[in-house]
Amino acid sequence: MSARLLTHLRHVDLAVPDYDKQLDFYAGVWGLTKVAEDSGISFLAAEGSPEQYVVRLRKAEEKRLDLVSYGAGSTEDVDTLAEQLLAGGVQLISQPGKIDTHGGGYGFRFFDVDGRTIEVSADVEARQHRRIEEKEAIPVRLSHVVLNSPDLDKTREWYETHLGFRLSDTLSSPHMGEVMHFMRISDQHHSMALAKGPHASLHHVSFEMRGLDEYMRGSGRVIRAGFKKVWGPGRHLAGDNTFTYFLDPHGNTVEYTTELELLDEDTWHPHVYDFSQPEVADQWGTANPMNELIAKESFNDVDRGCFIAPPV
Structure with missing residues (x-):
């Protein structure tokens, strides 16, 4: 078993054909906050979380799970994990480097055994978040x-x-x-x-x-x-x-x-x-x-x- 280098779950990214309907659901009745949007892709945060976003939606012809993202403790841990995965025969999608997405950071992507895209990152900028109040029924x-x-x-x-x-x-x-x-x-x-x-x-x-x-x-x-x-x-x-x-x-x-x-x-x-x-x-x-x-x-x-x- 590998030493534990992952710290927590960051976000889950979904691709959907009816993007507007999906965005209305998550940013509306479900209670997330849209923090950024750019040409058919949106980033949705939970008000109580320091993560830049917890759901990413992307407009696409086919519904799919784009990726699942996990945090690592440091950029060194990201590099160590990438080396371990390569040595273990895991297929990398990208090499560790600067992440060009909302909140930035340093990370890489790879396929799990079932072919899902997994992302691991560190040094992502923390989001200004707040304490969720009593009777405030939105995701923390x-x-x-x-x-x-x-x-x-x-x-x-x-x-x-x-x-x-x-x-x-x-x-x-x-x-x-x-x-x-x-x-x-x-x-x-x-x-x-x-x-x-x-x-x-x-x-x-x-x-x-x-x-x-x-x-x-x-x-x-x-x-x-x-x-x-x-x-x-x-x-x-x-x-x-x-x-x-x-x-x-x-x-x-x-x-x-x-x-x-x-x-x-x-x-x-x-x-x-x-x-x-x-x-x-x-x-x-x-x-x-x-x-x-x-x-x-x-x-x-x-x-x-x-x-x-x-x-x-």
């Missing part, structure tokens, strides 16, 4: 991203070997075997999870709210605005976090969450939870039951961007 920060993979263990091993992720917990069922691995790069229970799916694609992107009241208020706002609620509100056992899942205008699943578990990494041992038990999916018992239709929503469309680097 990006919480985590979940990725579908047709070969769950192969993808898990790749992230452990090359990027220093550690396994926190696993979901399994008697009929399907292992269906999800929760992976961490800090004491946060997961900044990424890997889900068993028929193809490589985005499972969901999760946004942290200030607290339970704000989480419920935000969920209610999105429901009242007429967007499809897929699952929730409820509280998972793995990670102990709340969840309400919605579909954005292009069928990507997005989540409001709060209170994701922080672990003592020195003493933590991964659990295998039986996902067929109702209290594993939802401790509260308030969410609509998980079924095949809900699961299929999260499979998403086949990602057309695998092993094809985004143009920007």
Whole structure:
């Protein structure tokens, strides 16, 4: 396993055909702030986060996941990681260097084992952010991203070997075997999870709210605005976090969450939870039951961007 050089999740970048509709959703009812826009590409920040942006939207002919971006502690760590990946046979898209995008920084891009574009960067300028107030039901920060993979263990091993992720917990069922691995790069229970799916694609992107009241208020706002609620509100056992899942205008699943578990990494041992038990999916018992239709929503469309680097 590689030494841990990654520090946190920075942003998730999406490409969509109906750019205006997608931008209206994220900068409107979802509660992000548009901080920059230039010819069919926009950068959306969470008001409580020092990250320059947490979502990037790009107008494109085909829907795809453009990239997932992680922070590193220093430019030296970026260089070290690039050298390790090259030595490990990982295909680099770019060499470490100055990043010419909103907030700048120093970083590079590469393909993961499933062909997703991953970016790692350091020295990105911090954004002026603020404390989210009581009853202010907008995202504080990006919480985590979940990725579908047709070969769950192969993808898990790749992230452990090359990027220093550690396994926190696993979901399994008697009929399907292992269906999800929760992976961490800090004491946060997961900044990424890997889900068993028929193809490589985005499972969901999760946004942290200030607290339970704000989480419920935000969920209610999105429901009242007429967007499809897929699952929730409820509280998972793995990670102990709340969840309400919605579909954005292009069928990507997005989540409001709060209170994701922080672990003592020195003493933590991964659990295998039986996902067929109702209290594993939802401790509260308030969410609509998980079924095949809900699961299929999260499979998403086949990602057309695998092993094809985004143009920007």
